[in-house]
Every structure is written in C-alpha cells, then in structure tokens.
Amino acid sequence: MGLELYLDLLSQPCRAIYIFAKKNRIPFEMRTVELLKGQHLSDAFAQVNPLKKVPALKDGDFTLAESVAILLYLTRKYKVADHWYPQDLEACARVDEYLAWQHTTLRRSCLRALWHKVMFPVFLGEPVSPEMLATTLAELDVTLQLLEDKFLQNKAFLIGPHVSLADLVAITELMHPVGAGCQVFEGRPKLAAWCRRVEAAVGEDLFREAHEVILKAKDSPPADPTIKQKLMPAVLAMIR
C-alpha cells in the first residue's frame, strides 16, 4: 500500500496537508476520519495514530502524527518545489519560526472562535456566554494583528516573495473563523490581499474544494446525545 492520509477537511491542519499533497501531485489514498462522528476515537484509528487525532499518515509500515511533521515528511520525500520549504538557511528558519509560533497562537484562537461561535451552540447545543465569545474574538483579533505585524509585514507572502508552507498553514487556520462567520479580513486590507494571493498560488478550485466542509460548518445538524457524550471530553481538552 502506498501513501495513505487520514484526514477530515473540517480540521485546519488536515486542509493544509490535503492542499499541499494535491497541489504537488503527490499520489495518496484519502482515508476520511469523521471527527464529528467520533471516528478518530476508534481502536482501528488508534493503530495509525495512538494520539487519536487527525491528520495522520501511513506510508507502508511507517506511521506519522502531527501536521508539521507530516508536511515536512512530504516535502522531503517528494522533493517539491523549493519555495514551499526553502533550502536557504534563513528563509527555511523563517518557515520554521512561523510553524513553531502558530500552534499555540493562531491555531488556538481560530479553533476557539469556531467552537465558541458555531460548534458549541449549533452542533453540541451548548450555549456560550456573550462574555466568553467576546473574549475569544478579542483574542483572535490580537493574534491576527501579530500575524500581520510580525510575519506578513509588507511582503507578498509570510516568508517573502513566494508562497511557502507557512502561508498554507496560516490560511487554512484563518478559514476556521471565516467558516464560523467571523469577518477576519474586514479592516485588514493587507491580510485580505495576502489571502487572495495564497488562494491564487494554490489554485482557486483546489482552495474551494478543500474548504467546502468548513464553510458549511454553520449548517451542521445537532449531534445526537451519544456522540455528544463521546466527543465532549476531547473537545473540552482541545479548546482549553
């Protein structure tokens, strides 16, 4: 068996990997793991990723978790165009810097915005207080400002003149609050123009296809009580 990617396009790191693999014509079998059905908690999936999270990769007998590790594995194994993860020492360090930063900052803010605005009230039927939602959206605002000021600055892409893994990971994060109905680009013309550039670099059709699921998150039917009970502990741990 060749490369298998275990993904749910509801998940932002899964979308980054999906777009990266498709854009670079990396052949893979898609193994969909539906988070909202709790499929990631199954014993079968734990054989692939004992952490019980998506994304995960299986390449023959080799299994790998963690989106950044997976993206770098694909970059090295398939020798993709240099701009994704440059050989140049400093440019590469800039990509690393962004990938290290985003996990506890942009990822957290975007995830919380989606869950507090949509997934808790609509999918889990759990109201979120206006104060909590306001705190979450204010936190998102601060993080977006850091993304713009520290990373994008006045460049075309986060690292320089060319699209890289950093842009792909960042844009797929931002589409989480967009899916929740947050106007993340309002009053942020630089970020909006960057988003259009990343979308064009990836290809509009692929970008749209990868984001179909998240853009429909607002219409998720309510979870049935058994699923809700199954998912709740992991959800609470995830958005802490």
Ligand SMILES: N[C@@H](CCC(=O)N[C@@H](CS)C(=O)NCC(=O)O)C(=O)O
């Ligand atoms: N650090 C991991 C995080 C993976 C992660 O949190 N995945 C989420 C979806 S975005 C998940 O599977 N959540 C299910 C759970 O925590 O129960 C990565 O970047 O791959």
